[in-house]
Amino acid sequence: MTAFRSLSLAMFKGFFRDKAALFFTFVFPLIFLVVFGLLFKDAGTSKIKIAAVGDGPVITALEKSGAVELEHVDSLDAAVAKVKNGDLPAVVAQQGDSVVLRFAASDQAKSGTVLGLVAGVVDQANLAATGQPPKLKLDPARVEDSSLKPIQFLTPGLLSWGLATSAVFGAALTLVNWRKKQVLRRIRLAPVGTPTVLSSRLLVSVGVAVVQAALFVTIASTPLFGLKLSGQWWLGLPMLVLGTLSFFSIGMLVGSFAKTEEAATAFANLLVLPMAFLSGTFFPLDSAPAWLKTVSNVLPLKHLNEGMLNVLVRGKGIDSLLVPGGILIGFTLVVGVIAAKFFRWEDA
Amino acid sequence: MTRTRGPGGTTIVVEDVHKHYGDLHAVDGVSFTVAEGEFFGILGPNGAGKTTTLEIVEGLRSPDSGTVTLLGEVPWPRNPKLLPRIGVQLQASSFFDKLTAREQLETFASLYGVSKATAAETLELVGLTDKADTRENKLSGGQRQRLSIACALAHDPDVLFLDEPTAALDPQARRNLWDVLRAIQGRGKTIVYTTHYLDEAEILCDRVAIMDKGKILAMDAPATLVRGLDAPTHIVLAHGLVAEDEARGFVGVDDVTDDGVSLTMSTRKPAPVLTVLAERGALDGLQVRTATLEDVFLNLTGREYRA
Ligand SMILES: Nc1ncnc2c1ncn2[C@@H]1O[C@H](COP(=O)(O)OP(=O)(O)OP(=O)(O)O)[C@@H](O)[C@H]1O
Numbered sequence: 339m340t341a342f343r344s345l346s347l348a349m350f351k352g353f354f355r356d357k358a359a360l361f362f363t364f365v366f367p368l369i370f371l372v373v374f375g376l377l378f379k380d381a382g383t384s385k386i387k388i389a390a391v392g393d394g395p396v397i398t399a400l401e402k403s404g405a406v407e408l409e410h411v412d413s414l415d416a417a418v419a420k421v422k423n424g425d426l427p428a429v430v431a432q433q434g435d436s437v438v439l440r441f442a443a444s445d446q447a448k449s450g451t452v453l454g455l456v457a458g459v460v461d462q463a464n465l466a467a468t469g470q471p472p473k474l475k476l477d478p479a480r481v482e483d484s485s486l487k488p489i490q491f492l493t494p495g496l497l498s499w500g501l502a503t504s505a506v507f508g509a510a511l512t513l514v515n516w517r518k519k520q521v522l523r524r525i526r527l528a529p530v531g532t533p534t535v536l537s538s539r540l541l542v543s544v545g546v547a548v549v550q551a552a553l554f555v556t557i558a559s560t561p562l563f564g565l566k567l568s569g570q571w572w573l574g575l576p577m578l579v580l581g582t583l584s585f586f587s588i589g590m591l592v593g594s595f596a597k598t599e600e601a602a603t604a605f606a607n608l609l610v611l612p613m614a615f616l617s618g619t620f621f622p623l624d625s626a627p628a629w630l631k632t633v634s635n636v637l638p639l640k641h642l643n644e645g646m647l648n649v650l651v652r653g654k655g656i657d658s659l660l661v662p663g664g665i666l667i668g669f670t671l672v673v674g675v676i677a678a679k680f681f682r683w684e685d686a
Numbered sequence: 687m688t689r690t691r692g693p694g695g696t697t698i699v700v701e702d703v704h705k706h707y708g709d710l711h712a713v714d715g716v717s718f719t720v721a722e723g724e725f726f727g728i729l730g731p732n733g734a735g736k737t738t739t740l741e742i743v744e745g746l747r748s749p750d751s752g753t754v755t756l757l758g759e760v761p762w763p764r765n766p767k768l769l770p771r772i773g774v775q776l777q778a779s780s781f782f783d784k785l786t787a788r789e790q791l792e793t794f795a796s797l798y799g800v801s802k803a804t805a806a807e808t809l810e811l812v813g814l815t816d817k818a819d820t821r822e823n824k825l826s827g828g829q830r831q832r833l834s835i836a837c838a839l840a841h842d843p844d845v846l847f848l849d850e851p852t853a854a855l856d857p858q859a860r861r862n863l864w865d866v867l868r869a870i871q872g873r874g875k876t877i878v879y880t881t882h883y884l885d886e887a888e889i890l891c892d893r894v895a896i897m898d899k900g901k902i903l904a905m906d907a908p909a910t911l912v913r914g915l916d917a918p919t920h921i922v923l924a925h926g927l928v929a930e931d932e933a934r935g936f937v938g939v940d941d942v943t944d945d946g947v948s949l950t951m952s953t954r955k956p957a958p959v960l961t962v963l964a965e966r967g968a969l970d971g972l973q974v975r976t977a978t979l980e981d982v983f984l985n986l987t988g989r990e991y992r993a
């Protein structure tokens with residue numbers, strides 16, 4: 339057996355026999371998937387609910403449009419009372435040819451939407467009544483894949499975060515443990531080069547990442563969560579490797595400084611958790627201040643997230659990986675060089 | 687394999703090596719040579735500088751000053767040419783997490799391109815075959831020690847460095863290890879080892895160096911060191927067989943002490959004393975204790991040897 343193979347095997351065995359590592363690598367990200375996945379399950383489909391009084395073509399058309407949800411109320415007075423109370427943003431009433439719309443101006447966003455919607459439906463009904471073909475035709479369609487539910491955004495983000503966590507912790511803890519238990523000194527006395535040792539540890543990290551991603555995506559794809567992968571999902575694999583490389587380098591840096599496993603865990607948490615928030619893992623950064631977005635641009639997690647989103651759910655091609663991939667490679671090189679500089683074979 | 691001999695079959699040459707840790711002179715001007723095929727022991731109390739010296743020779747640490755030549759090469763900085771030819775057992779055992787004894791040995795052996803079959807033989811050699819599938823952290827202290835020795839032996843190195851290999855071993859395992867080490871030496875390999883057991887060093891080593899406070903106090907064959915002491919032989923008898931005053935009158939007896947349990951006579955001519963005792967039939971519980979390395983240590987340092 340070659341040194342590379344046996345070192346990799348030794349580390350794989352050590353990993354799969356470590357229950358805590360298994361939990362944090364495979365189960366922990368799934369817990370987040372369950373929490374966020376179920377929390378946001380209906381967020382994308384939530385519709386404005388308005389009151390409807392009476393019956394007629396406009397009410398029917400609104401109902402069919404699916405754009406709003408209607409709550410049928412017996413009398414206009416009762417419905418207006420509800421709007422005044424703030425229970426509902428607006429009420430539509432139709433009696434014969436007269437259509438009445440009353441809305442709460444206090445809820446500008448919703449009432450604006452309702453106003454536009456009802457006006458559109460009324461115009462269409464008017465046009466239909468004239469029997470004339472419409473002169474201008476509107477062709478509306480959403481830009482995202484029609485299945486773009488929250489799970490589609492959540493999966494790449496949570497997956498990237500899970501990959502980051504396991505790669506940083508894996509590399510850092512192995513390095514500290516090997517130094518503490520004198521395995522590094524012993525290996526240094528054996529005729530095996532540093533590249534062999536490094537690459538075998540890297541192989542383990544990538545292997546674990548592949549299993550982690552497969553499990554995560556499989557579970558996210560169950561009907562409960564309803565993830566739909568785009569056609570070119572396999573482009574996520576090179577992204578996974580590049581991401582693992584950059585988190586591996588962070589782990590090496592942490593492991594070079596930390597003397598104990600406890601310290602390594604603390605350092606790694608200190609890096610990974612803020613990075614997760616700043617990279618939009620748990621919620622989007624759209625409303626974050628500009629300087630925060632700038633900061634997030636130097637974080638590898640942001641770019642892994644971006645690349646994964648592009649190929650897993652946006653259905654983009656390989657060229658969408660050039661920028662995030664390039665940044666990840668650059669990050670790995672910079673942090674890797676720093677880590678190599680601070681690397682120690684033994685304490686003190 | 688071709689054997690690179692040092693000058694005149696010398697495997698290790700250490701010249702005036704110093705190593706400081708802050709104000710502490712851990713190794714303070716140590717020089718010695720080890721011949722090819724020699725069994726060389728380094729003895730001394732805790733903190734004497736044995737491990738530091740050994741690790742400087744192995745190439746794990748850099749000396750502050752002085753030179754080391756190992757198999758004709760300089761071991762520091764890390765010298766890949768030397769690595770396949772030396773085997774090292776570190777004082778603190780070094781193992782991978784969560785692997786069994788067999789897996790540990792196979793992994794370390796594979797770093798030297800050694801097959802699983804050879805690894806299994808080595809495990810047998812140190813008597814751990816029945817513990818092959820036990821995780822390292824479930825092994826007893828002595829078993830872990832034997833495993834770590836096996837990891838140093840598996841690739842059949844020309845020079846073997848063992849740092850207190852017999853610490854934590856039971857008497858049976860110790861004796862088994864002695865046999866293993868003697869067999870290795872019998873195949874022409876060089877062994878350098880440290881120990882706290884002076885009696886063991888007398889039995890195993892061709893030569894020993896006695897270290898204290900970073901310096902080598904004496905270095906020679908154990909028998910020569912002991913003989914050079916010119917220390918008296920102690921003859922011990924059960925109390926009450928011979929009166930203390932009477933014993934003082936025996937020819938050849940220099941000194942007598944009686945602690946109420948046993949009577950000890952110091953002599954430089956044990957033969958006539960033993961004859962007198964035999965004539966009187968006063969041989970119950972008789973012990974004859976000649977000088978040992980322990981006495982050499984006492985003589986060199988003025989302190990009792992405590993490991
Ligand atoms: N890395 C280190 N940093 C500081 N001091 C050290 C270091 N290593 C050893 N020392 C000191 O150097 C001295 C010699 O240590 P060394 O380990 O060589 O002793 P030793 O003879 O092997 O002792 P023992 O029988 O306990 O193994 C000790 O006083 C020790 O405290």
Ligand SMILES: [Mg+2]
Pocket residue numbers: 736737738777849
């Ligand atoms: Mg020591």
